[in-house]
Amino acid sequence: MMAMIEPVKTFLQRQFRAESGLDELLAMDAAELSSHYEHPVQLIDRIAHQLHQDSVSLQRRFGEQIFEYLLYEKPDLFDNSSNCFEMFLHPDTPLQLEIAELYHDHEPPRFTILQMQDNLLVMDYQSSMPFAHVCHGFLQACAAHFGQTLGIRQQLINGALNHARFHLTCTIN
16 A cells, blocks of 8 residues: 555645646545555656646645644644654654554654754654655644744755755744
8 A cells, every 4th residue: 555645635635626637636545546656756746747836846745734634633643742853853752653654564764863952953864765855844844833933954865865864943933
């Protein structure tokens, strides 16, 4: 089964229900989507191509949607953190465990903290899936949830979308 199938369906319905030319995609159920696409980025690339939109922007919007999906489905995941940085400090946080469930049969992402200061977090993101841009959007939505503005500098490691270094600078709104 495709990783993150439920957030994918929600993303499609919310973002593209009014778009012409996507009726076939919007009508697909989880099994059909999984049989056509190995992971959501392939689907997002197809949508971007069909709509003549930027795929990176759509992937980031999908990352925001994943955060919103988790916030709606599991609001208690965010109760023990007071800011965005705290969400990524430990690999066994409830958020990390919930993301692992979304990945189904795929290895979940790992976050390695390289540097942490009051308003700076540098971390490596590694995943079995090419979700670096999705992660970027997730981070933006997480910061917004905590009332923070996050400056994000994303550096792909070896040009791969499954390994990126994020330099995060944070201000409280």
